[in-house]
Amino acid sequence: MTSKTSSATGLPPVITVDGPSGVGKGLVTRWLAERLGFHRLDSGALYRILALAAHRRHIDLHDADTVAALAPGLDIRFVGATEDDEAILVDGEDWTHDVRKESTGALASMIAAQPSVRAALLQRQRDFREAPGLIGDGRDMGTVVFTDAVLKIFMDASPDERAQRRHKQLSAKGIEAKIPALREEIRARDERDRNRPIAPLKAADGAEVVDTTGLLPAQVLAKIEALLVRSGLV
Numbered sequence: 497m498t499s500k501t502s503s504a505t506g507l508p509p510v511i512t513v514d515g516p517s518g519v520g521k522g523l524v525t526r527w528l529a530e531r532l533g534f535h536r537l538d539s540g541a542l543y544r545i546l547a548l549a550a551h552r553r554h555i556d557l558h559d560a561d562t563v564a565a566l567a568p569g570l571d572i573r574f575v576g577a578t579e580d581d582e583a584i585l586v587d588g589e590d591w592t593h594d595v596r597k598e599s600t601g602a603l604a605s606m607i608a609a610q611p612s613v614r615a616a617l618l619q620r621q622r623d624f625r626e627a628p629g630l631i632g633d634g635r636d637m638g639t640v641v642f643t644d645a646v647l648k649i650f651m652d653a654s655p656d657e658r659a660q661r662r663h664k665q666l667s668a669k670g671i672e673a674k675i676p677a678l679r680e681e682i683r684a685r686d687e688r689d690r691n692r693p694i695a696p697l698k699a700a701d702g703a704e705v706v707d708t709t710g711l712l713p714a715q716v717l718a719k720i721e722a723l724l725v726r727s728g729l730v
Contacts, residue, residue: 505644509534509629511729512637515651516686516697517601518658520708520716524651525633527717532631532729537624538574539634539641540604542617544595545572545586547603557603560610567616598662598673598681605685608635609692635689638700647727649720650699653709655682 511534513525522538529536549570550563557563576582584592594600607613621641624630632641638648653661659679666673689697699705704723708716724730 507644508625508627510625510632510637510642510645511629511647511649512632512634512642512645512700512703513649513651514635514637514639514697514700514703516635516658516682516689518662518682519651519653520661520713521633521651523713524649524716524720525631528631528720528724531721531724532629534629534631535624535626536574536631537621537633537637539617539621539632539637540601541574541584541595542572542620543604543608543613544600545570545584545591546613546617547607548591548594548600549586550607551603557606560607560612563607564610564612564616567613567620572620593669593671596669597671598666598678602681602685605688609688609694611694614694635697636695638703639698640695643700645700647723647729648700648703649723650703650705652705652707655679655686657709658682 511528513521513528515521517540525536525538528534546563546567547557549566550557553566555562555566571587573585574582575585582592583590584595618641621632625642630642632645634641638645638650656679659675659682662678662682663673663675686697706716706719721730
């Protein structure tokens, strides 16, 4: 690696990968983490976990301060390095299946725009920044959480393709879902995320935009590898 793996702040370097659901962020961030030997943060899972925890406690998700107050007390651990063996443990329980449900994603989108919720989770996200470096997967990694990232990537794809991909992922995990319903959930979540007043979903200034519509995984990773080379990271 080159010296660019150290940020201007002297902190471990970060590569951010932002974008809506179903564009391939998981594939890319897991590959980057393995390619560079970096840690990985799935920030979206933190919002899903908090929303699900509030829902299970029968807390009104519009009561942002009460939802946010849950964040510091949750023991959250990500176990495993690949999608197949990855597990999400919350207070010692395996929440992997429920956290990944589309319905949980909709709950997370309901709380993600709340200032108190974002403030409660901001430092938890930054605490994942450890040597030798971090790959940040989310929606505002490059615009808010890690503005000094050495490489910022924004991924996108058409809603139709994203619905097809999500259906395939859920089916492989034994989760039933209908493509039209998935497409509508994606559309509604995109609208909320792109138009929220705080940290809206958008490409960060200077971000490399990668549209994965119609691309095979290998083609997407080839584009990411080219970005690493061009940025002097490999």
